[in-house]
Amino acid sequence: MKKLLSTVMLFGLCAGALSADGTPAAPAAPAAPAATGPKFKKYVMDHGYFSCTVPVTWSINREKERDEDYKIFEIQLLAPKSDKAPTSIFVSYYAAENEDFDGYEDFIDRNSTNALGESKSERENYEPVKKIKLWGRRAFELAREKLVFLHPETKSDESVQLKEKIYVLPAKAGFYVLHFSAEKPAFEESLPVFEKVAKSFKGKP
Amino acid sequence: MNALSARKPVFAALAALFLLCGGTAFAQKAADRLLAYEAAISSGNPAAAVAFLKDREAFNLAAADDVKGPALLGKAEALKDLRDLLAMPWDKEKANKLNDALSIRIDADKPLAKVGVGPEPEKLLVWLEKYQPSYPQSKKTVVRTAIRQWEIVFGTMTDLREMSWGQARVLQGRGVTVTKDSWGSMVLSERNAVIAQLMKQDQAFIIYNDQVLAAKKDSVALQASVDKVKSRLTPEQLAQLSGKPLADQAYLLGNFFDGGAAKGDSDLARIHAARDSLPKEVLPAQQRDLLGGMMGPAVSKELAGTKAGQKVLGFYAKEGPLKIEIRPLDGKYSAYDPATRTIVLNSETIQQYMRVKGYTADSVMRSPEQVAEIAKYMSPVVVYSSAHHMQDSWARKQGVYKPHVQEDEIEAMSLEGLYTSEKLRKDKVFRSIMDSSRGFSSYATKRVDIATEFSASGSKRFATTVRQRYFSGLPSLDSAASQVLGAVSEELERRSALSVQQRAQNDTMNLTLQEAMEMTPEELAGSAGEIRTDALAKIERDLSALGVYKSRYAASERDSRKALKTIKTSASAKTAAPPAL
Numbered sequence: 001m002k003k004l005l006s007t008v009m010l011f012g013l014c015a016g017a018l019s020a021d022g023t024p025a026a027p028a029a030p031a032a033p034a035a036t037g038p039k040f041k042k043y044v045m046d047h048g049y050f051s052c053t054v055p056v057t058w059s060i061n062r063e064k065e066r067d068e069d070y071k072i073f074e075i076q077l078l079a080p081k082s083d084k085a086p087t088s089i090f091v092s093y094y095a096a097e098n099e100d101f102d103g104y105e106d107f108i109d110r111n112s113t114n115a116l117g118e119s120k121s122e123r124e125n126y127e128p129v130k131k132i133k134l135w136g137r138r139a140f141e142l143a144r145e146k147l148v149f150l151h152p153e154t155k156s157d158e159s160v161q162l163k164e165k166i167y168v169l170p171a172k173a174g175f176y177v178l179h180f181s182a183e184k185p186a187f188e189e190s191l192p193v194f195e196k197v198a199k200s201f202k203g204k205p
Numbered sequence: 206m207n208a209l210s211a212r213k214p215v216f217a218a219l220a221a222l223f224l225l226c227g228g229t230a231f232a233q234k235a236a237d238r239l240l241a242y243e244a245a246i247s248s249g250n251p252a253a254a255v256a257f258l259k260d261r262e263a264f265n266l267a268a269a270d271d272v273k274g275p276a277l278l279g280k281a282e283a284l285k286d287l288r289d290l291l292a293m294p295w296d297k298e299k300a301n302k303l304n305d306a307l308s309i310r311i312d313a314d315k316p317l318a319k320v321g322v323g324p325e326p327e328k329l330l331v332w333l334e335k336y337q338p339s340y341p342q343s344k345k346t347v348v349r350t351a352i353r354q355w356e357i358v359f360g361t362m363t364d365l366r367e368m369s370w371g372q373a374r375v376l377q378g379r380g381v382t383v384t385k386d387s388w389g390s391m392v393l394s395e396r397n398a399v400i401a402q403l404m405k406q407d408q409a410f411i412i413y414n415d416q417v418l419a420a421k422k423d424s425v426a427l428q429a430s431v432d433k434v435k436s437r438l439t440p441e442q443l444a445q446l447s448g449k450p451l452a453d454q455a456y457l458l459g460n461f462f463d464g465g466a467a468k469g470d471s472d473l474a475r476i477h478a479a480r481d482s483l484p485k486e487v488l489p490a491q492q493r494d495l496l497g498g499m500m501g502p503a504v505s506k507e508l509a510g511t512k513a514g515q516k517v518l519g520f521y522a523k524e525g526p527l528k529i530e531i532r533p534l535d536g537k538y539s540a541y542d543p544a545t546r547t548i549v550l551n552s553e554t555i556q557q558y559m560r561v562k563g564y565t566a567d568s569v570m571r572s573p574e575q576v577a578e579i580a581k582y583m584s585p586v587v588v589y590s591s592a593h594h595m596q597d598s599w600a601r602k603q604g605v606y607k608p609h610v611q612e613d614e615i616e617a618m619s620l621e622g623l624y625t626s627e628k629l630r631k632d633k634v635f636r637s638i639m640d641s642s643r644g645f646s647s648y649a650t651k652r653v654d655i656a657t658e659f660s661a662s663g664s665k666r667f668a669t670t671v672r673q674r675y676f677s678g679l680p681s682l683d684s685a686a687s688q689v690l691g692a693v694s695e696e697l698e699r700r701s702a703l704s705v706q707q708r709a710q711n712d713t714m715n716l717t718l719q720e721a722m723e724m725t726p727e728e729l730a731g732s733a734g735e736i737r738t739d740a741l742a743k744i745e746r747d748l749s750a751l752g753v754y755k756s757r758y759a760a761s762e763r764d765s766r767k768a769l770k771t772i773k774t775s776a777s778a779k780t781a782a783p784p785a786l
Binding site: 057058059061063066070072076078080081085086088099100101102106110111114115116117121122123148149150151152154157158 | 292293294296298339340341342343344415416419422423426536625626629630636639640643644647650651653654655656657660661663664665666668669674675763766767769770771
């Protein structure tokens with residue numbers, strides 16, 4: 001057994017630590033605990049595209065193969081508590097050659113109105129895009145509220161009111177997106193977590 | 206470190222080694238690796254399953270064994286699928302969707318049961334603790350709700366529940382008693398059947414069925430609108446409504462507020478949209494046939510000039526013609542009928558549009574403009590259903606068994622989202638119809654929503670939304686394949702013990718390949734014992750080569766995402782990207 005464990009440790013060093021589900025475990029390092037709220041640990045994305053701290057009580061979702069295929073490297077953090085829609089934070093790096101958006105301008109364009117080009121409707125409200133500075137680098141802030149259908153293929157109109165905040169950070173190659181989404185009543189409660197993740201975020205220039 | 210906890214990192218690390226260090230250096234050890242995979246997969250290890258599926262050498266070695274290979278592949282695919290499913294962001298409001306998804310995966314005849322995950326649903330919890338211990342408690346609670354754990358459904362204070370069932374009435378002393386022990390041995394579908402009975406007696410249980418719950422909420426909203434509108438009625442009209450069921454009240458109100466267009470009144474719009482059609486608003490069968498015949502050319506005209514539309518038209522230019530039928534559809538807006546290779550549009554959706562616009566069956570038959578307008582209105586779902594036609598046509602040409610899977614819906618909804626996005630930008634009349642129809646029609650609002658979601662999310666994240674939010678109850682390709690492969694390989698193994706004569710004799714009575722090809726994965730897995738041996742072998746070969754299917758889906762996805770990048774979503778003069786600071 002000892003021999004086997006030694007072998008395993010060697011392999012672990014060779015391959016990087018794996019969790020039981022076979023996905024790479026987030027390289028964890030202690031981070032300063034917040035005065036209130038959950039503890040955080042460090043997460044480093046493959047290829048060193050970005051790092052940030054993530055709340056330990058939130059779960060991390062990753063689609064590694066599709067990330068490589070699309071050249072979109074992202075994690076989704078999910079709050080332990082949510083109502084009809086999850087409270088989630090996406091931290092994403094869209095490489096320059098990513099398959100979905102033709103640059104950060106395209107991302108902002110598609111995310112600042114609905115498909116009709118409206119910034120306001122009975123079900124949606126998109127705030128004007130703000131130019132901001134985050135940690136000394138240029139960025140854009142998007143905020144919106146929208147009613148989202150839960151059953152679009154049936155005649156049920158059951159919907160939830162989502163409130164979202166998005167930071168878009170252009171980079172020399174590609175761009176970064178930090179996307180916070182929650183049901184309106186849960187938004188304020190988890191906003192500090194998002195801001196802490198955002199504050200810890202480090203991407204390539 | 207105990208044996209159990211030691212095993213996890215062992216397998217994970219072995220999997221990592223196989224992934225990273227495969228190739229010539231380990232070629233001579235492929236057989237050893239296969240043995241390790243078999244052992245780990247048999248104990249339900251998802252990391253080993255993923256590693257095996259990626260280890261081409263060991264995979265090919267396994268595939269060389271006609272009996273063991275497909276069985277191992279089926280188990281590995283099932284474990285990978287379960288891991289991917291549970292990795293999704295499930296929350297308590299999606300517990301019923303997770304229940305749907307688990308019901309088709311965990312049962313007595315499913316591959317997961319052969320690796321210790323089922324058929325008793327609580328085995329999933331054990332598996333979860335062993336292989337996904339880091340999942341938050343909230344997620345585990347959602348899983349417990351999804352598997353209908355006794356304590357969640359009935360609480361911790363009782364070990365039995367009495368209920369009426371059909372003719373067996375509790376009050377007559379002939380009710381059915383469900384105990385905690387018997388619950389523990391029920392599979393998910395059985396538990397859902399019991400809960401469905403309980404719903405009939407106790408409204409509290411409707412939380413376990415999204416459709417029933419949603420219908421209840423719709424009914425409450427309709428009742429509120431009916432109550433509000435009543436204040437505008439005369440005493441005579443009120444007397445007519447008195448004592449009538451809600452549906453009848455809505456129908457009568459539709460008559461009182463005749464002329465259709467709700468003109469921005471949300472209560473009237475809800476009533477018009479929810480009520481049955483008045484006689485003059487109904488399209489009789491003969492007129493539906495006529496309208497269907499007119500819709501084909503009218504919709505084709507609509508599709509021209511858009512990337513998604515050109516793809517559809519290109520398909521029908523080769524496989525044509527585009528045939529459209531209009532008839533009632535149960536709860537759907539459209540469907541593809543493989544028997545007649547026809548796209549069916551829901552007559553009620555069209556009649557709802559006619560009601561609100563004030564059109565009658567006669568006026569539509571006389572007016573090419575009204576037909577063109579209806580064609581515009583329905584064109585997004587024609588695109589959606591044509592994707593299913595393309596999938597069916599591909600499978601026929603390939604001659605492969607093709608179950609209906611989540612990937613089909615991702616392709617179809619993406620194509621629809623792409624079409625609607627582009628159409629809203631390019632076609633002012635289409636835009637106007639969709640815009641104005643949102644006030645009364647959830648059909649129109651949902652079309653715009655799908656376009657918005659597809660455009661804003663991009664192809665990658667939209668696929669996750671489709672899998673989780675819209676079609677969680679449908680199996681993924683991997684899941685469907687593993688389900689069928691498990692049952693088929695087991696049956697073929699059983700038959701290998703029979704003599705040639707016995708097999709031939711049985712096969713004369715069994716279902717043919719053509720019949721088997723039309724079955725769902727569920728049906729196929731459940732009736733493998735009644736299908737001819739050559740048909741089973743053929744389906745096993747098909748589903749052992751999932752790359753053929755995946756290549757097609759990947760190609761389609763590439764088309765959609767490439768097209769999406771080239772279009773802008775807004776028809777309005779949106780500001781260009783904000784200037785650099």
